[in-house]
Amino acid sequence: xxxxxxxxxxxxxxxxxxxxxxxxxxxxxxxxxxxxxxxxxxxxxxxxxxxxxxxxxxxxxxxxxxxxxxxxxxxxxxxxxxxxxxxxxxxxxxxxxxxxxxxxxxxxxxxxxxxxxxxxxxxxxxxxxxxxxxxxxxxxxxxxxxxxxxxxxxxxxxxxxxxxxxxxxxxxxxxxxxxxxxxxxxxxxxxxxxxxxxxxxxxxxxxxxxxxxxxxxxxxxxxxxxxxxxxxxxxxxxxxxxxxxxxxxxxxxxxxxxxxxxxxxxxxxxxxxxxxxxxxxxxxxxxxxxxxxxxxxxxxxxxxxxxxxxxxxxxxxxxxxxxxxxxxxxxxxxxxxxxxxxxxxxxxxxxxxxxxxxxxxxxxxxxxxxxxxxxxxxxxxxxxxxxxxxxxxxxxxxxxxxxxxxxxxxxxxxxxxxxxxxxxxxxxxxxxxxxxxxxxxxxxxxxxxxxxxxxxxxxxxxxxxxxxxxxxxxxxxxxxxxxxxxxxxxxxxxxxxxxxxxxxxxxxxxxxxxxxxxxxxxx
Numbered sequence: 160x161x162x163x164x165x166x167x168x169x170x171x172x173x174x175x176x177x178x179x180x181x182x183x184x185x186x187x188x189x190x191x192x193x194x195x196x197x198x199x200x201x202x203x204x205x206x207x208x209x210x211x212x213x214x215x216x217x218x219x220x221x222x223x224x225x226x227x228x229x230x231x232x233x234x235x236x237x238x239x240x241x242x243x244x245x246x247x248x249x250x251x252x253x254x255x256x257x258x259x260x261x262x263x264x265x266x267x268x269x270x271x272x273x274x275x276x277x278x279x280x281x282x283x284x285x286x287x288x289x290x291x292x293x294x295x296x297x298x299x300x301x302x303x304x305x306x307x308x309x310x311x312x313x314x315x316x317x318x319x320x321x322x323x324x325x326x327x328x329x330x331x332x333x334x335x336x337x338x339x340x341x342x343x344x345x346x347x348x349x350x351x352x353x354x355x356x357x358x359x360x361x362x363x364x365x366x367x368x369x370x371x372x373x374x375x376x377x378x379x380x381x382x383x384x385x386x387x388x389x390x391x392x393x394x395x396x397x398x399x400x401x402x403x404x405x406x407x408x409x410x411x412x413x414x415x416x417x418x419x420x421x422x423x424x425x426x427x428x429x430x431x432x433x434x435x436x437x438x439x440x441x442x443x444x445x446x447x448x449x450x451x452x453x454x455x456x457x458x459x460x461x462x463x464x465x466x467x468x469x470x471x472x473x474x475x476x477x478x479x480x481x482x483x484x485x486x487x488x489x490x491x492x493x494x495x496x497x498x499x500x501x502x503x504x505x506x507x508x509x510x511x512x513x514x515x516x517x518x519x520x521x522x523x524x525x526x527x528x529x530x531x532x533x534x535x536x537x538x539x540x541x542x543x544x545x546x547x548x549x550x551x552x553x554x555x556x557x558x559x560x561x562x563x564x565x566x567x568x569x570x571x572x573x574x575x576x577x578x579x580x581x582x583x584x585x586x587x588x589x590x591x592x593x594x595x596x597x598x599x600x601x602x603x604x605x606x607x608x609x610x611x612x613x614x615x616x617x618x619x620x621x622x623x624x625x626x627x628x629x630x631x632x633x634x635x636x637x638x639x640x641x642x643x644x645x646x647x648x649x650x651x652x653x654x655x656x657x658x659x660x661x662x663x664x665x666x667x668x669x670x671x672x673x674x675x676x677x678x679x680x681x682x
Contacts, residue, residue, distance in 0.1 A: 190214065194207075194210060194211075194214075197210060198210075208480075212228065212230060212482070215228045215484060216228050219484070219486075220506060220508075221505055221506040222487065222505055222506070223471060223487045223503060223505065224503055224508050224511045224512075225469075225471045225473060225485075225487055226473065226484075226485060226486050226487045227484070227485050228482070228483070228484045228485075229296075229482060229483050229485075230295075230482045231480050231481030231482045232295060232297040233295070233296050233297050233482075234481055234482055234483040235297075235481065246304065246305065246306060246307050246330055246331065246332050246333065247303055247304040247305065247330055247333055248268070248269055248270045248303050248304075248311060248313075248328045248330055249264060249265035249268025249269045249270045249271065249331070249333045250263070250264050250265065250268070250270045250275065250303075251263045251264075251265070251387075252281070254296055254299075257290065257291055257292075257293055258280050258282070258290045258291070259280065259281040259282075259289060259290065259299060260278065260279070260280050261275060261276065261277055261278065261279045261280075261281065263277050263385075263387065264276070264277065265333055266336075266339055266354055266657055267652065267656070267657050268331070268333055269328050269329055269330060269331045269333075270326075270328055272584075273326050273327070273328055273580075273584065274326065274577045274580030274581065274584070275313075275315065275326055275328070276317070276574075276577075278317070278318060279315045279316070279317050280315065280316040280317070281303075281313050281314070281315055282314050282315065282316050282323065283312075283313070283314030283323075284299070284302045284303060284311060284312070284313060284314075285302070285311060285312050286312065286314075287302070289302070290316075304330070305330045306330065307330055307331050307332055308329065308330065308331075309329070309330050310327055310328065310329050310330070311327070311328050311330060312325060312326070312327050312328075313325070313326045313327075313328060317575060317576075317577070318575065319571075319572065319575040319576075320575055320576050320577075324576075324577060335357060335359070336354075336359075336363065337353055337354050337355045337356060337357045337359065337360045337363060337389070337393075338351065338352070338353055338354070338360070338363040338364060338367060339352040339353070339354045339657045339658075339661065340352040340382075340657055340658045340660070340661035340662075341367035341370065341371060341658065342371075342658055342661070342662060343371060343374050343375070343376065344380060344662075344665065344671075344675060345675060345678070345679060346375065347375055347376065347377040347378060348376070348377070348378045348379075348380060348675060348678045348679065349368075349371035349372075349374070349376035349378070349379045349380065350379075350380045350382065350661075350665070350671075351364065351367050351368070351371070351379065351380070351381055351382065352382035352384075352661055353381070353382070353383060353386055353397075353446070354385075354386060355386055355387055355388065355389040355445075356386075356388060356389030356390050356393035356394050356397070356445040356446065357389050357390060357393060358390065358393070360389070360390070360393040360396075360397065361393055361396035361397060364397060364400075365400070365428070368400075368428070368429065376432075377432075377433065378432070378433040378434075378435070378678040378681065379429070379432055379433065379434050379435070380435045380437060380671070380674045380675070380678065381434060381435070381436050381437065381449075382437040382671070383436060383437060383438050383442050383446040383449065383450060384437050384438060384439045384441065384442060384463065384670065385439065385441040385442070386441075386442050386443070386445075386446035387441065387443050387444065387446070387467075388443045388444020388445035388446050388447070388469065389444070389445050390445060391409075391421075391445060391448070393445060394408075394409075394445035394446070394448040394449050395408050395409070395421050395448070397449050398423070398448065398449045398452040398453065399423045399424060399426070399427050400427040400428055400429045400430075401427055401429050401430060401432070401434055401452075401453060401458050401459065402423035402427060402430065402452065402456055402458060403423060403425060403427075403430060404423060404424060404425025405422050405423065405425070406422060406423045406456050406494070406541075407420060407421075407422055407423075407452070407455075407456070407494035407541070408421045408422060408423060408448070408452045408494070409421050409448045409451065409452060409491055409492065409493065409494070410491075410492050410494075411472050411489040411490065411491055411492070412489055412490060412492065413472070413488045413489030413490065415488075416472075416488050416489045419489075433459070433678065433681060434453060434458065434459030434460070435459060435460050435461075435462055435674040435677060435678055436449070436450050436453050436454075436459055436460070436461045436462070437462050437463050437670050437671065437674055438450055438461060438462070438463040438464065438465075438466050438553065438555060439463045439464045439466070439670065440464050440465065440466065440467060440515055440518060440524060441467060441515075442463075442466040442467060442553075443466065443467035443468070443469040444467075444469045444470070446466070447466045447467070447468070447469065447470065447491075447499050447552065447553055448491060448493075448499070450466060450553045451493030451494070451497065451499060451553050452493065452494060454493070454540065454547060454553060454556065455493045455494035455495040455497075455538075455540050455541055455547065456494060456540070456541055456542060457540045457541065457542035457543045457545065460556050460557065460674075460677060461553065461555040461556045461557070462555055462556065462557045462559060462670055462673050462674045462677070463555045463557075463558075463559055463670045464523075464524060464555065464558065464559065464560075464561065464670075465518075465523065465530070465552045465553065465554050465555070466552040466553045467501070467515075467552055468499060468500060468501025468514075468551035468552035469499070469500065469501075470490055470491035470492075470498060470499025470500035470501075470551075471487045471489075471490060471491070471500050472487065472488055472489040472490065472491060473485040473486060473487055473488070474486055474488045493538075493553070494541055495538040495539060495540060495541060495547060496538055496549075497538050497547065497548075497549035497553075498549060498551070499551070499552065499553070500551060501514065501550070501551025501552055502550070502551055519561075524560065524561040525560045525561050525563060526560065527558040527560075530554075532548045532549075532550060535549075536548050536549040536550040537549075557673060557677070559669050559670045559673050560669075562669055564637065565637070565641055565667075566641060567629075567634050567637050567638045567641075568630075568634070569622075569627070569628070569629040569630070569634050569635065569638050570638045570641055570642065572622075572627045573618065573622055573627055573638075573642075576622075576625050576627060578618055578621045578622050578625060578627065579618055579642060579645065579646070580649075581621070582614060582617045582618045582621060583614075583646055583649050583650075585617075586611075586614050586617075587649070587650060587653050591653065591654075594650065594654060595654060598654065601651065601654075601655055601659045601662070604650075604651065604654065604659075605651070605659075605662065605663065608647060608650070610642075610643045610646045610647055610650075614646065615639065615642065615643075618642065619635075641667070644663065644664065644666075644667045645664075647663050648660045648661075648663040648664040651663050
């Protein structure tokens with residue numbers, strides 16, 4: 160209704176005599192005068208449609224980091240239903256300064272399989288440059304999508320690598336699943352990892368829960384690390400499973416938007432299940448809603464590091480030509496009243512994007528004492544009145560520091576230049592049949608498989624060719640165990656699925672192991 164009132168007002172003003180428009184005290188007056196002057200008196204011809212779109216983008220640029228405008232073609236592409244399968248290269252991406260940046264490769268998708276990483280910048284598609292040429296987003300999407308089995312060559316710029324990397328990706332069907340893994344991590348402790356919150360997340364989650372309960376699950380570890388969020392309703396459905404009737408899950412409120420409460424309805428099947436939620440600095444949005452609801456209601460234990468802090472509510476405003484503006488209208492608040500959104504400077508997108516790097520430099524990711532809270536950021540949980548802190552994101556109950564000694568600089572450079580992934584791909588392609596014949600079950604593989612020294616030697620040799628070498632023997636010694644776990648997990652993924660990948664990888668995860676210990680101590 161508001162949208163039609165707004166459009167009617169625009170039409171009304173456009174038909175007013177110019178003298179009447181000029182008497183208006185509305186800021187619309189300036190826009191009308193500027194548009195009229197440019198259209199009628201500018202030295203060259205102008206595209207009035209583009210003028211209006213640039214004006215909208217200009218207004219949004221001075222607001223928060225998540226208010227956006229998309230033209231008609233972009234809006235149509237964004238609104239294509241993704242509840243089923245689609246065919247493409249399997250990446251989530253965003254356009255930053257006219258460059259396509261990979262936000263996250265789809266788990267076990269074609270791009271992840273060849274080694275494309277979050278943060279990679281795709282600069283060319285089949286030798287056609289797409290960066291710095293102001294190509295419409297919809298045209299880029301058309302170039303990346305295609306029928307299953309077709310190949311596309313991507314040129315990628317990666318931070319820390321001087322030359323452009325080339326990847327050939329075979330397009331495939333991309334299943335829209337949000338649950339990465341579900342298994343019994345210990346005899347009575349279940350583990351579920353959610354990648355995001357989609358239309359089918361609740362259904363997938365409950366199917367996994369029922370399967371784990373049959374295996375004797377008494378405690379659940381819910382892994383929301385690196386979960387970037389998704390649908391609010393999915394988050395509400397998951398949180399509802401753990402909470403009692405009428406307990407608050409989340410609420411929204413804005414300057415001109417009434418408070419809206421989302422509460423549990425009392426039909427949750429997991430109200431007595433012990434729950435441990437795992438988070439890190441990439442846990443955001445809907446994942447933070449679930450985490451905040453569990454923590455503020457004293458329903459479970461949060462383990463890890465402070466979450467991202469994405470708590471803005473966007474509302475779509477559709478225009479007659481099919482374009483759309485997504486405008487932030489409210490904030491998300493946890494049950495205790497904490498605003499999930501981290502602070503930002505209006506119009507300063509670069510500063511906002513540098514937040515995680517600042518956290519690392521300030522020591523927050525390795526030392527919780529580096530975070531200082533004032534009295535205005537102190538809140539209390541609803542059942543036990545424990546102190547929890549606001550200021551953006553969710554602070555865990557148990558902080559687990561990022562171990563920078565385990566993930567060495569040498570390892571980071573090997574990964575940045577894709578040396579580990581390239582060596583792994585060649586190895587598994589050459590040995591897949593042999594490996595499948597040798598390891599008929601994952602349990603046998605997990606117990607007996609050892610990463611061959613020849614594969615490690617190949618990685619070290621390829622590193623030398625790229626001038627990537629350890630600074631000393633100690634760094635090499637520290638790096639090798641972590642690479643071995645990474646390679647073993649990748650082989651497990653290739654031979655089976657993501658479930659087996661996590662069964663290998665989680666055994667070296669400090670955050671997972673902390674939760675396992677907490678859960679085991681309760682048994």
